[in-house]
Amino acid sequence: MSIPSFVSDRLRLTRGETSCQRLVSFYLDRQRGADDSLNAFVSVDESRAIDRARSVDVSVASGEVLPLAGMVLAVKDVICTKDGPVTCGSRILEGFKSLYEATAVRRLEKAGAVVIGKTNCDEFAMGSSNENSFFGPVRNPVDPSRVPGGSSGGSAAALRAGMCNASLGTDTGGSIRQPAAFCGVTGLKPTYGRVSRYGLVAYASSFDCIGPFGGTVADVAATLQVMAGLDPHDSTSAPVEPADYGAALDRGVSGMRIGIPQEFMGEGLDPEIRAALEKTAEQLETEGADVKDVSLPHTEYGIATYYILTTAEASSNLARYDGVRYGYRAEALEGDGSRLERLYTESRTQGFGTEVKRRIMLGTYVLSSGYYDAYYGKAQRVRSLIRRDFDEAFESVDVILTPATPSTAFEIGSKTHDPLEMYLNDIYTVTANLAGIPGLVVPAAVHSDGLPIGLQLLGRHFDEASLIATGRVLESVRSGVTSHQE
Numbered sequence: 001m002s003i004p005s006f007v008s009d010r011l012r013l014t015r016g017e018t019s020c021q022r023l024v025s026f027y028l029d030r031q032r033g034a035d036d037s038l039n040a041f042v043s044v045d046e047s048r049a050i051d052r053a054r055s056v057d058v059s060v061a062s063g064e065v066l067p068l069a070g071m072v073l074a075v076k077d078v079i080c081t082k083d084g085p086v087t088c089g090s091r092i093l094e095g096f097k098s099l100y101e102a103t104a105v106r107r108l109e110k111a112g113a114v115v116i117g118k119t120n121c122d123e124f125a126m127g128s129s130n131e132n133s134f135f136g137p138v139r140n141p142v143d144p145s146r147v148p149g150g151s152s153g154g155s156a157a158a159l160r161a162g163m164c165n166a167s168l169g170t171d172t173g174g175s176i177r178q179p180a181a182f183c184g185v186t187g188l189k190p191t192y193g194r195v196s197r198y199g200l201v202a203y204a205s206s207f208d209c210i211g212p213f214g215g216t217v218a219d220v221a222a223t224l225q226v227m228a229g230l231d232p233h234d235s236t237s238a239p240v241e242p243a244d245y246g247a248a249l250d251r252g253v254s255g256m257r258i259g260i261p262q263e264f265m266g267e268g269l270d271p272e273i274r275a276a277l278e279k280t281a282e283q284l285e286t287e288g289a290d291v292k293d294v295s296l297p298h299t300e301y302g303i304a305t306y307y308i309l310t311t312a313e314a315s316s317n318l319a320r321y322d323g324v325r326y327g328y329r330a331e332a333l334e335g336d337g338s339r340l341e342r343l344y345t346e347s348r349t350q351g352f353g354t355e356v357k358r359r360i361m362l363g364t365y366v367l368s369s370g371y372y373d374a375y376y377g378k379a380q381r382v383r384s385l386i387r388r389d390f391d392e393a394f395e396s397v398d399v400i401l402t403p404a405t406p407s408t409a410f411e412i413g414s415k416t417h418d419p420l421e422m423y424l425n426d427i428y429t430v431t432a433n434l435a436g437i438p439g440l441v442v443p444a445a446v447h448s449d450g451l452p453i454g455l456q457l458l459g460r461h462f463d464e465a466s467l468i469a470t471g472r473v474l475e476s477v478r479s480g481v482t483s484h485q486e
């Protein structure tokens with residue numbers, strides 16, 4: 001089956017060949033049929049989706065222009081949809097219902113999108129394989145013995161398996177781009193501040209971004225267009241006007257300067273992924289781009305810096321889950337200390353999974369008074385150096401082309417014994433979050449193991465348009481990918 005595309009479904013809708021109701025029913029049927037084996041969704045609200053689809057059809061019939069009519073959307077379950085459950089893949093939010101609507105979701109639904117359900121993810125978006133969810137792992141639709149990537153694995157898998165025609169993920173260190181690469185779909189991490197974080201449950205607030213998955217670059221461009229822009233509810237959303245991303249699709253790469261950072265091409269990179277990148281670079285040159293080497297000298301410190309700063313922020317953000325204010329509360333409190341202390345301790349002990357606890361402890365440690373300068377302070381300084389690397393590289397190139405992941409999707413269970421090995425999987429993605437720049441992953445080829453290979457394009461702050469222009473060319477020249485062209 002080809003990968004669904006909202007843009008193609010919308011074309012059929014505008015020609016009168018289908019309706020929003022028919023599209024929603026079609027994808028809900030597919031979700032019902034496939035989900036037991038893939039575990040991509042944690043909740044689906046069919047009757048709400050059908051009702052909404054009906055009202056979108058009525059609005060369209062009455063002449064209202066809804067740019068996203070026909071979008072059947074799956075939303076990562078760290079993003080709030082008012083009055084619906086939000087679990088963050090955790091037991092600790094058991095029974096909790098969102099008090100308000102995320103701005104990104106509100107804007108998409110206002111433009112005609114219909115949310116059908118919430119997707120499985122690593123607990124509080126901490127993970128690279130979707131094996132850290134309280135609700136069990138998600139499987140990769142391309143090969144169910146493999147992980148779909150994480151932490152937005154459910155959103156990538158739902159799209160790849162044809163259970164929706166667009167989905168939302170979040171990216172703090174690669175959680176949109178790595179699952180996109182592993183599942184063979186397109187995924188965009190916008191610039192930090194491009195899309196409001198209002199209604200996104202915080203993991204590491206100075207890194208977290210909401211972004212789209214789509215079947216094609218045109219799909220993610222259409223979704224970004226509606227979500228992007230200043231939001232008074234989020235003081236970190238930026239007062240920068242979104243570009244015309246639809247126009248960027250046809251810009252081409254003629255005269256575009258594209259850099260390949262040598263630090264991303266070294267040891268540990270699968271030779272077939274390297275070959276796919278080199279071939280793509282040649283094709284981009286044929287299309288008129290000027291491809292050259294660039295250097296990002298502090299890349300090797302990316303993983304360490306990322307895991308110090310994000311765990312520090314997480315330890316603070318996750319302090320609010322105390323068994324009193326939200327969700328899960330431990331019963332039968334035996335042991336030492338006051339009853340209130342035992343309530344906190346037991347609720348958190350039982351409510352959080354292993355990886356979340358590991359990160360809370362790491363973060364608490366790096367922020368502790370004796371170690372603050374040695375770890376947190378130093379990591380902040382390295383973050384500046386990494387950001388400066390990109391600023392300097394973008395003086396001589398417009399876009400940077402890199403592998404998205406060192407390997408294709410790995411076997412379920414193969415890295416769970418070693419957190420460090422799991423963290424190393426983020427090597428090509430975390431630096432963009434440290435610098436706050438946008439990144440687009442586009443499927444580029446199929447590996448001899450049968451799994452998708454995705455390549456990453458990185459751009460200047462708020463220059464998603466150049467990524468969309470380059471990504472569209474990349475998608476048109478690639479060979480061997482099973483995805484359709486719209």
Ligand code: GLN
Pocket residue numbers: 125126127128150151170171172173174175176203310426
């Ligand atoms: N895999 C990374 C981590 O475990 C990235 C997570 C993310 O982007 N949410 O933190």
